[in-house]
Ligand code: OGA
């Protein structure tokens with residue numbers, strides 16, 4: 612058996628035991644894709660994949676997408692591989708990296724299909740902090756009462772990069788906002804994402820900045836409550852890294868964050884698999900303005 616999958620918790624995560632030489636075997640790839648859909652997170656302990664091997668797995672599982680091309684400091688040495696690190700020599704602008712301390716989905720504020728999955732490989736760890744947490748947003752939806760499911764079914768949410776980095780910067784300067792506009796869109800996404808598979812998940816994260824048609828506080832209060840609901844321990848897997856680990860997660864059905872660290876030595880190599888489902892669209896100006904009104 613070239614590939615053994617072992618569940619980590621009932622709701623989320625499987626460990627994959629595999630010989631690196633079998634990784635690109637078409638039967639293995641097919642099995643991994645099914646497991647990713649069912650389990651949300653696949654952990655390959657101490658796989659020690661090189662960038663080339665990580666990119667090959669990324670391509671085999673659905674094709675690489677580079678959604679951080681516009682982010683400063685990205686992809687300097689290996690195209691498609693983004694360095695998640697506070698080391699300024701490797702990543703000149705760590706704002707976006709600091710944003711990973713807060714629950715998020717990758718690529719939600721870009722007007723393109725939501726990336727299908729993210730692959731993260733641990734190259735060097737921090738002295739403290741640095742574990743990565745994943746919350747299953749399918750389980751969060753499934754666990755709602757029928758009344759709540761009905762109440763949320765048609766809600767639309769405005770996602771902004773400002774909201775994603777608000778915990779990092781507080782109120783951004785006008786220059787910074789102009790730069791955000793150049794690299795990201797204000798997106799309107801459904802609160803409940805009905806995937807092509809027919810499954811439903813909540814689409815949440817720190818980038819969720821308000822609900823269409825609701826005054827700002829009302830929308831944000833509901834989003835905060837739902838984020839807390841989705842982050843309950845039963846829906847979460849927390850990965851404590853060992854150097855060489857590779858973790859792949861379903862970026863469309865999970866949100867993730869990292870336990871804060873200050874250590875500039877931590878280096879993770881990230882690649883992403885292209886999605887083809889676009890649940891959202893650029894937000895209408897009036898809806899965007901409404902979420903900044905208080906009544
Ligand atoms: C990411 C991310 C978390 C981490 O790479 O998109 O959120 O643990 N990383 O570095």
Ligand code: MN
Pocket residue numbers: 711715716717867
């Ligand atoms: Mn991320």
